[in-house]
Amino acid sequence: DTAVSQTPKYLVTQMGNDKSIKCEQNLGHDTMYWYKQDSKKFLKIMFSYNNKELIINETVPNRFSPKSPDKAHLNLHINSLELGDSAVYFCASSPTGGQPQHFGDGTRLSIL
Amino acid sequence: AQTVTQSQPEMSVQEAETVTLSCTYDTSESDYYLFWYKQPPSRQMILVIRQEAYKQQNATENRFSVNFQKAAKSFSLKISDSQLGDAAMYFCAYRRASGGSNYKLTFGKGTLLTVNP
Numbered sequence: 001d002t003a004v005s006q007t008p009k010y011l012v013t014q015m016g017n018d019k020s021i022k023c024e025q026n027l028g029h030d031t032m033y034w035y036k037q038d039s040k041k042f043l044k045i046m047f048s049y050n051n052k053e054l055i056i057n058e059t060v061p062n063r064f065s066p067k068s069p070d071k072a073h074l075n076l077h078i079n080s081l082e083l084g085d086s087a088v089y090f091c092a093s094s095p096t097g098g099q100p101q102h103f104g105d106g107t108r109l110s111i112l
Numbered sequence: 113a114q115t116v117t118q119s120q121p122e123m124s125v126q127e128a129e130t131v132t133l134s135c136t137y138d139t140s141e142s143d144y145y146l147f148w149y150k151q152p153p154s155r156q157m158i159l160v161i162r163q164e165a166y167k168q169q170n171a172t173e174n175r176f177s178v179n180f181q182k183a184a185k186s187f188s189l190k191i192s193d194s195q196l197g198d199a200a201m202y203f204c205a206y207r208r209a210s211g212g213s214n215y216k217l218t219f220g221k222g223t224l225l226t227v228n229p
Binding site for chain 1: 145147149151215216
């Protein structure tokens with residue numbers, strides 16, 4: 001029944017490793033997003049995809065690579081993890097028009 | 113670029129009392145959407161209320177209501193009859209209404225609300 005689901009919920013890893021976070025939505029929405037919430041709780045857009053096409057890339061380092069195999073999925077792969085990547089990453093989705101975004105429960109990424 | 117400002121990093125309220133959280137924003141657009149999201153300690157992002165800029169009537173959802181002042185670019189959230197479960201971080205967010213598929217949310221820095229029994 002979960003509308004937007006992210007896995008894993010927690011990710012603890014070493015600096016320099018590569019990791020992926022998966023996101024799936026069963027709401028039939030056309031647009032999906034990745035947001036980053038830093039240690040001060042500030043939320044900022046990273047990427048947005050509409051029908052598998054990248055439409056927003058907010059000056060995110062190219063170590064971050066989103067991939068959308070279909071409009072229900074948007075995964076985030078991060079290469080060469082750095083200490084500053086520690087944050088909570090939220091996936092969200094929305095239909096076209098003015099409807100609000102639905103968020104996943106977030107993935108807490110901790111870099112040791 | 114649009115910006116959203118929440119000038120109150122923290123607020124507290126007594127249970128059953130009323131509290132108002134402030135939000136101002138800056139935009140050159142005439143049509144847009146404004147939202148309040150709630151983030152409890154569980155870290156979920158929960159939509160509280162939504163306002164469409166072209167609607168003059170203030171949105172209400174049960175104990176939650178907004179005071180939308182378009183000319184002043186102000187969008188405050190009023191919580192009536194506060195309950196312990198209202199304790200959370202509250203985020204004000206802006207979204208443009210047009211622009212292809214660019215529906216990203218721009219968030220304020222949040223207000224941490226404490227509810228005292």
